[in-house]
Amino acid sequence: SQTIHQWPATLVQPVGSPLSLECTVEGTSNPNLYWYRQAAGRGLQLLFYSVGIGQISSEVPQNLSASRPQDRQFILSSKKLLLSDSGFYLCAWTGTGNTGELFFGEGSRLTVL
Amino acid sequence: DAKTTQPPSMDCAEGRAANLPCNHSTISGNEYVYWYRQIHSQGPQYIIHGLKNNETNEMASLIITEDRKSSTLILPHATLRDTAVYYCIVLGGTSYGKLTFGQGTILTVHP
Helix, strand or coil, X not given: CCEEEEECCEEEECCCCCEEEEEXXXXXXXXXXXXXXXXXXXXXXXXXXXXXCCEEEECCCCCCEEEEEECCXXXXXXXXXXXXXXXXXXXXXXXXXXXXXXXXXXXXXXXXX | CCCCECCCEEEEECCXXXXXXXXXXXXXXXXXXXXXXXXXXXXXXXXXXXXXXXXXXXXXXXXXXXXXXXXXXXXXXXXXXXXEEEEEEEECCCCCCCCCCCCXXXXXXXX
């Protein structure tokens, strides 16, 4: 069966520090991968999605970047965190093709101080 | 993708059916209706989706009106663990799974 792992689960970082959140998917190949963010009291916002290795599409301009170095690995990064980067970050995957049935990870809660 | 409108909150008694409405009056012919829910501090969970016909699975039933401008998610026997935010999302066939989450409906199931 397919599983998705995210880490770290919780992170407290100072302003200006770098960030790396990692997501891996098991039990499937060539998944579409997504990074969403949920700021406090707000809905989920799609940040990045990827349909293959090295292929990244950004949905909103921001202080973050994403990379997909391997088929089932998706990384969210920042060189210098801002206070506004605080939030709940969720990785998700779906099978190839167009489908809205996404499978989400447990999330990474980032607090920037 | 078409926008959706949901009531901000609803209550339901445990063991009763929970009927969550969603309006999507601008839905186009190739767009599906998806429902997700998010329990506090967890990732969203897919519930069900449909195009035209009513759908049922082990979690819920989805009733889509004939004109497809609205739908209702039905949890037939709500439990306390069904307390969550429920999102109705309309997604087109070329959207590659890029979901747009609105504010959803906060469903509170009480004893």
